[in-house]
Amino acid sequence: MTVRTRFAPSPTGYLHIGGARTALFSWAYAKRHGGHFILRIEDTDVERSTPEAVQAILDGMKWLNLDYDEGPFYQMQRMERYKQVIQQMLDEGTAYRCYMSSEELDAIREAQRERGEKPRYDGRWRPDAGKVLPQLPVGVAPVIRFKNPTEGVVAWKDQVKDYIEFANAELDDFIIARSDGTPTYNFCVVVDDWDMGITHVIRGDDHVNNTPRQINLLRALGATPPHYAHLSMILGDDGQKLSKRHGAVSVTQYDDDGYLPEAVLNYLGRLGWSHGDDEIFNIEQFCEWFDLDHITPSAAQFNTEKLNWLNAHYLKLADDARLAELVRTRLQARGIVVTDAPALADIMALYKGRVANLNTLADEAEVFYIDLQPSxxxxxxxxxxxxxxxxxxxxxxxxxxxxxxxxxxxxxxxxxxxxxxxxxxxxxxxxxxxxxxxxxxxxxxxxxxxxxxxxxxxxxxxx
Structure with missing residues (x-):
């Protein structure tokens, strides 16, 4: 079996540090096993998806040097394929048209809440044997629902969280196509993973509740579900959910803040995964060592101090000519003309062991090229x-x-x-x-x- 992994961000925001870790783990797993890593842009949320966010994802992947073997694939360009599979499911009886209006569904859910029940679709348009369906309403465009199994359980051996099980009775017949014909997230993901031959899905644990639905849908299509590995969330330095003030910003912001990509990759590699007591390793070592067995199921905590320490380490090791170009760009952005003398690379050699980021290194170099006025x-x-x-x-x-x-x-x-x-x-x-x-x-x-x-x-x- 050839290992095939994928990173499938939604372009409704920037590629943040949590997404970058998911991409890194998926990429490294494919690299270690001589497999293929696929980039897929899940852009079916038309209202929130933007070209700027797509570009930010591509820029972030490029900066981190996470090259993909196939893609990027865009879900909006695969609509005909999704419609084809939906029609196949309707023909085979694994999906059906539901004419319940949103107002009816809201009323049902409210009544269920009042009775202390879990709010859910009640299956009234599900075409079970011997069941009499309601009269077709006039002028109501139907949604398409998946005919989920009603008995037994759906279970899988998660590569991070171990055995997970859901009772099928707890899963309602979820919508796979809206009334305007556009397919939904869970459906598109399943068709994409199936068509692209994905063998291992490594993603955040906010998707755990989607997994039983996706497994049932794959089985209904006659497909073998991939192996799943759900990564726990990342907490900020203070132990709270990671937010913008902790570093849940665009990955390219780390470039702006003066970090080297190899430092960020090294740090992300240790964020919820370990290889003994090794703290510092290059990307080649990481790919050689990386496995799913040593991913911790508990939340990982972001540590800015450790990231800064790693960045300082990699700055000391970096080639002087490379640092000179990175700093030159920063100085030019400040409107500073970098002359041939003193040589910027020579300044890098002397100062790089004294700083923790490229911006501070630029501050040190700046004084050699300006009309200095000491206080x-x-x-x-x-x-x-x-x-x-x-x-x-x-x-x-x-x-x-x-x-x-x-x-x-x-x-x-x-x-x-x-x-x-x-x-x-x-x-x-x-x-x-x-x-x-x-x-x-x-x-x-x-x-x-x-x-x-x-x-x-x-x-x-x-x-």
Missing amino acids: QALLSEQLIPEAVPALAELVEELATVEWSAASIGALIKQVIGNHGLKMPKLAMPLRVMLVGQTHTPSVDAVVALFPRELALARIKKHL
């Missing part, structure tokens, strides 16, 4: 009188010294020795004059990043 208060605090003669000598010597961090470092040590100063007395004002900060990497390395003329100009400006 007067900071200058007055650091540029003390006893440091001025030493800085003047340093400027004079910097004009001819070999332009490397090692030579500049030796020169700085020589100058402070000549003036009987401690290193901070010279290094701190030097940092402020060059980059407007008191905390930087080694001051000789910072000086060496600048072109000689620019470094000298910044120091002289404040002397």
Whole structure:
């Protein structure tokens, strides 16, 4: 059997972190087993589906590098197929037309509630043997209902939640096509999974109640139901249901916030799944290890601090040229012209181990390309009188010294020795004059990043 999984988001909103985890797990399971991963856009909710949301899903998948083997397929482009299957079911007697108006159904449900019963369709248009159906009403467009089994149970061995069982008597004859002929969600999903040969459905546990209906429908069509794995919800840092304030935003927002996709993927891989005590792993290792057995059935809790820690780790490992391009884009968005000197990749090499995200890295790089104006208060605090003669000598010597961090470092040590100063007395004002900060990497390395003329100009400006 070739494993075939799918990710099937509805384009009624953005691809959020929960959907991204579902996509990752489905993708990795197919990769591990040499199977196929299918992307399907479930866009039958015409009123709420938007092209912008579709594009956001595609952009999010692309940013995460979750490539799909087939698709994207759009349900709205498969309407003829759905109508064909509905007619087949009507012909075979596994579906029927129901002429009950919405007002009648509401009245029935209200009466059931008053009697303390579960509100549901009462099956009055179900064509059972020997049953007399009501007289056909005039001018009422019927819906199509699935003729659900009334006896026994529908059960499955869930790959995450173990054995789950529903009594068929608890499931009413749900609508598979509305009165205007458009098919419903549960019906479209079943036909799609059947036609696309899906073997494993990995999705959120908010779909557990849909599963018995879908299994019965698949069996009525003569299809073998896939294996199901229902993932528990993700909670926010505070233990509450994940919302926008926790990170339930578009996946591309993580790009905007300065995260690397490999950090987000690593974090999502550990969100409700484990491989021993391993916390850090690349996507190849994840695909090699991933299974459904080690997905926890309990809710996973989002931890922003851990995500930030992972992102800092991956920034340290990232190629300097790649980081330079990512930061260049951010600087250009701020209206900053990035010149050839200092080389942006060299700045990345020096600063990437000190930050947790790309936006902070851009903040550090920005000062090398703007007309820096350190605050007067900071200058007055650091540029003390006893440091001025030493800085003047340093400027004079910097004009001819070999332009490397090692030579500049030796020169700085020589100058402070000549003036009987401690290193901070010279290094701190030097940092402020060059980059407007008191905390930087080694001051000789910072000086060496600048072109000689620019470094000298910044120091002289404040002397």
